[in-house]
Amino acid sequence: MSLVSVRDLVVRIGDRVIASVPELDVAAGECVAIVGESGSGKTTTLLSTLGLVHGADVSGRITVGGLDVLTASQARLREIRGSRAALVMQSPQAALNPTMRLGTLMRRALARHGVKGADARERAEEGVRAVLLDPGILRRYPHQVSGGQAQRFAIALALALGAQVVLADEPTSALDVTVQAEVVGVLRRLRDERGLAVLLVSHDLALVSTIADRVVVMRDGAVVESGPAAEVFTRPRDPYTRELIAAVPALPEAAPALPEAEEGA
Amino acid sequence: MTAPALTTFRRTPLRHLAGVDRLAVAGGVLLGVVVLAALLAPWIAPYPDDGGSATHPLESLLPPSGAHWFGTDQVGRDVLSRVLFGARTSLLIAVAVLAISGVVGVGLGVVAGYAGGWARDVIMRVTDVFLAFPALLLSLALAVVLQPSVTTVIVAIAVTWWPWYARLTASVAASVATRGFVDSARCLGVPAPLIVLRHVLPNSLTPVLVQLSLDGGGVILTAAALSYLGLGAHEPTSEWGLMVQQGQSLFTTDWWVVTFPGLAILVTAFSFNVLGEGLRARLSR
Amino acid sequence: MTLLAAEGVTLAYGTTAVVHDVSLAVDEGGVGLIGESGSGKTTLARALLGLMRPRSGVVRYGAGDLAGLGRAGRAEFRRAVQPVFQDGSEALDPRMTAGASIAEALTTHHRMSRTERADRIAALLADVGLDPGLAARRPHEMSGGQRQRVAIARALAVEPRLLVLDEPTSALDVTVQARILDLLERLAAEHGLGYLLITHNLGVVGRLCRTSSVMFAGRVVESGPTGELLTRPAHPYTRALRDAVPRLGGEPPRAAGRTEAAAAETGCPFRLRCPLAVDRCREETPQAREVEGRRVACHRAEEVLQTPAASAPRVPHGGETPDAPRQ
Numbered sequence A: 001m002s003l004v005s006v007r008d009l010v011v012r013i014g015d016r017v018i019a020s021v022p023e024l025d026v027a028a029g030e031c032v033a034i035v036g037e038s039g040s041g042k043t044t045t046l047l048s049t050l051g052l053v054h055g056a057d058v059s060g061r062i063t064v065g066g067l068d069v070l071t072a073s074q075a076r077l078r079e080i081r082g083s084r085a086a087l088v089m090q091s092p093q094a095a096l097n098p099t100m101r102l103g104t105l106m107r108r109a110l111a112r113h114g115v116k117g118a119d120a121r122e123r124a125e126e127g128v129r130a131v132l133l134d135p136g137i138l139r140r141y142p143h144q145v146s147g148g149q150a151q152r153f154a155i156a157l158a159l160a161l162g163a164q165v166v167l168a169d170e171p172t173s174a175l176d177v178t179v180q181a182e183v184v185g186v187l188r189r190l191r192d193e194r195g196l197a198v199l200l201v202s203h204d205l206a207l208v209s210t211i212a213d214r215v216v217v218m219r220d221g222a223v224v225e226s227g228p229a230a231e232v233f234t235r236p237r238d239p240y241t242r243e244l245i246a247a248v249p250a251l252p253e254a255a256p257a258l259p260e261a262e263e264g265a
Numbered sequence B: 001m002t003a004p005a006l007t008t009f010r011r012t013p014l015r016h017l018a019g020v021d022r023l024a025v026a027g028g029v030l031l032g033v034v035v036l037a038a039l040l041a042p043w044i045a046p047y048p049d050d051g052g053s054a055t056h057p058l059e060s061l062l063p064p065s066g067a068h069w070f071g072t073d074q075v076g077r078d079v080l081s082r083v084l085f086g087a088r089t090s091l092l093i094a095v096a097v098l099a100i101s102g103v104v105g106v107g108l109g110v111v112a113g114y115a116g117g118w119a120r121d122v123i124m125r126v127t128d129v130f131l132a133f134p135a136l137l138l139s140l141a142l143a144v145v146l147q148p149s150v151t152t153v154i155v156a157i158a159v160t161w162w163p164w165y166a167r168l169t170a171s172v173a174a175s176v177a178t179r180g181f182v183d184s185a186r187c188l189g190v191p192a193p194l195i196v197l198r199h200v201l202p203n204s205l206t207p208v209l210v211q212l213s214l215d216g217g218g219v220i221l222t223a224a225a226l227s228y229l230g231l232g233a234h235e236p237t238s239e240w241g242l243m244v245q246q247g248q249s250l251f252t253t254d255w256w257v258v259t260f261p262g263l264a265i266l267v268t269a270f271s272f273n274v275l276g277e278g279l280r281a282r283l284s285r
Numbered sequence C: 001m002t003l004l005a006a007e008g009v010t011l012a013y014g015t016t017a018v019v020h021d022v023s024l025a026v027d028e029g030g031v032g033l034i035g036e037s038g039s040g041k042t043t044l045a046r047a048l049l050g051l052m053r054p055r056s057g058v059v060r061y062g063a064g065d066l067a068g069l070g071r072a073g074r075a076e077f078r079r080a081v082q083p084v085f086q087d088g089s090e091a092l093d094p095r096m097t098a099g100a101s102i103a104e105a106l107t108t109h110h111r112m113s114r115t116e117r118a119d120r121i122a123a124l125l126a127d128v129g130l131d132p133g134l135a136a137r138r139p140h141e142m143s144g145g146q147r148q149r150v151a152i153a154r155a156l157a158v159e160p161r162l163l164v165l166d167e168p169t170s171a172l173d174v175t176v177q178a179r180i181l182d183l184l185e186r187l188a189a190e191h192g193l194g195y196l197l198i199t200h201n202l203g204v205v206g207r208l209c210r211t212s213s214v215m216f217a218g219r220v221v222e223s224g225p226t227g228e229l230l231t232r233p234a235h236p237y238t239r240a241l242r243d244a245v246p247r248l249g250g251e252p253p254r255a256a257g258r259t260e261a262a263a264a265e266t267g268c269p270f271r272l273r274c275p276l277a278v279d280r281c282r283e284e285t286p287q288a289r290e291v292e293g294r295r296v297a298c299h300r301a302e303e304v305l306q307t308p309a310a311s312a313p314r315v316p317h318g319g320e321t322p323d324a325p326r327q
Helices: A042-048 A074-083 A102-112 A117-130 A135-139 A147-160 A177-194 A205-209 A229-234 A239-246 B020-044 B079-115 B117-132 B135-145 B150-177 B180-188 B192-228 B240-250 B256-283 C041-048 C071-080 C098-109 C114-127 C132-136 C144-156 C174-191 C202-208 C226-231 C236-244 C279-283 C301-306
Strands: A002-013 A016-027 A031-035 A057-064 A085-088 A165-169 A197-202 A214-219 A222-228 C002-013 C016-027 C030-034 C056-061 C081-084 C162-166 C194-199 C211-216 C219-225 C289-291 C294-296
Touching: A002 A042, A002 A197, A016 A031, A016 A042, A016 A197, A016 A214, A016 A222, A031 A042, A031 A177, A031 A205, A042 A165, A042 A197, A074 A085, A085 A147, A102 A117, A102 A135, A102 A147, A117 A135, A117 A147, A147 A177, A165 A177, A177 A197, A177 C236, A197 A205, A205 A229, A214 A229, A214 A239, A222 A229, A222 A239, A239 C174, B020 B079, B020 B256, B079 B117, B079 B150, B079 B192, B079 B240, B079 B256, B117 B150, B135 B150, B135 B192, B150 B192, B180 B192, B180 C081, B180 C098, B192 B240, B192 B256, B240 B256, C002 C041, C002 C194, C016 C030, C016 C041, C016 C194, C016 C219, C030 C041, C030 C202, C041 C162, C041 C194, C056 C071, C071 C081, C071 C098, C081 C144, C098 C114, C098 C132, C098 C144, C114 C132, C114 C144, C144 C174, C162 C174, C174 C194, C174 C202, C194 C202, C202 C226, C211 C226, C211 C236, C219 C226, C219 C236, C289 C301
Parallel strands: A031 A197, A031 A214, A085 A165, A165 A197, C030 C194, C030 C211, C081 C162, C162 C194
Antiparallel strands: A002 A016, A002 A057, A214 A222, C002 C016, C002 C056, C211 C219, C219 C294, C289 C294
């Protein structure tokens, strides 16, 4: 069953269509990536699924965890954001209150969703471990952690709140390449082991190709191509997709063959 | 009746008011009216001679009427005419103070901000010394030492006013100096004075312009305060602060002598503030 | 011929040194400088551009020390070496039109008549693939790619011999990135320009640079022919960088070891993140030495070269990632 389902989504500002997506589904244990450049409407599409687009007309049908987003009350939407679907943004440190320890942030968020005391502590530590962070990080302030740690903490927060869907907007583009790999590795693992649904927005095709099961390519607000990732990347049908793929700077292949991966990625 | 203002007004929190833009327009229009009044005073004042030393002993302290809309003062001069001429004095002081302190403050500030190092340290320590004194007290002390006159008022206020602009400009210029286009100009070999004039100054000016327009009201209030204390303009010059001082003892019996110049101060100071607040809201968007 | 070189350069902000004893030469042709944020690569670029004085060491331009250049020498240096920064919107004065920005570069060193200037501006804009009509636009009226092209045109206006490109494409969309790289490649060939390309993107360096250096924590840890560095890294850090780059349709990238660990204060700076670290790495700071055609600062470079795969770092999945406190 789809945890996120979008049908006939059209987002307009005045007469201008800034995003138009006829169909988009994300099932449990699946990663769908929306790929495109600035102004393509990819972020607008992502934000629409949480009812976070302001100052624009949104029409169509969007359900997240079975709940109709466009007709839901604000209170109901707030409940969805967090307990069912969590947003991970480009610069998580900016989104974390700098005056609070990460543990306090986590506890407050849990309390808002009715989880308190020892339960809350357990959920917090469990969430943090699931993203390969040491629970000691809960004692630190946002400025004391690196960008990659902050990003993984944001995912941990989503997990602790019981989110089944993670909506990630360029989650790695502010990070160094070595740290990127960690964050994506964490998302991949959670998808495989916990059946997390991931909707990923990115302009980085190479990165997307290492995690996405399906890909939606957007340009100027419209979907130009979509399909299974392997197919889109090996046999792109749309010329724009081909241009995007050609633009990825290639790395010379390593001379010595890499050994078998010792664990499933 | 108390003195019009014994504090200098530097900031007015008007931003929280709704419809800032409409207020800004209102402020601009109001200020425009004051400026027009000042410029056209010799032609629109019903009794142009009353702006100066004319006396009409037989018509002293007449209440407002068709012939004298704002009434007359102790020596029979038309208050409306004197309020109109007073606008010239007040605006002259405001413009002169803002120009002098703006040029000095912005000039030193932009150098301090761009150069950094010891140049900034020296300039900033000097401004700190000036800022350490309460502004009005320093103006008062200076005005006491100098001969009371409009020029004295201008000098006395400008001396306490410029450090604010120096400090503001220095901090803005310091951040502009780290921008890529400044580095880019340095890499071209553009001489430092040209970099400051061409790139740093124009890009540092916006917040200073806003502050200058906000401060117009403060200057007028301070000038009025100095004149009120007898340290500024003196008879027979038309000056609002002086008129308030001369009329205050008559407030209970002949209220018009003090009320109209007081209102003129209020309206002008208010219009400067509203305009500055509006500019700030617009430019920070 | 070496145009510009850092020799044993140490750079500091206040008392914090961010670049330690780095040597790097830029000759005609492309040289890459690879590093992650905080590696000191941009600071080194500032020193090479003469925007920052080294705490110790020398920035050499031609035969002379940059710090000791006279007025004429400095003017010549300014004409010869030009930067292109990350973001065209930063590098162009927001109050100036594209034409005025380029004109500033044209008239700084030469007098020029108005018509001659207009012709040169049009020619430069055409050279970077822009319509000359764009001269009247201000930065906010242009796209990111257009701004970067204007910044390049401005740099070319003084007919430099060498460009210092600091992350010239990382603020741009991928397709625009590719076009800007094409442009830089063509311009460098046409004008016979040398360039130093600073980036965190290994793919970009692989395409545009013959030789490259890798920086970690303010030190050059490996330098040599770019192809060699990328296909057979000799330093564990280079290897970690390489393995972390996602490839289209390739295997998932490897996380590069304990990325949160700070640079070590003593011994090898990389040792807290290094899967191959031994006691010697703690006790003795590795000096750069010649290993199979490149210079590398690692005690175990031969082993990295010989058994790159078996010893490649991996994040211990399932285990905890050690967190070194950051200050």
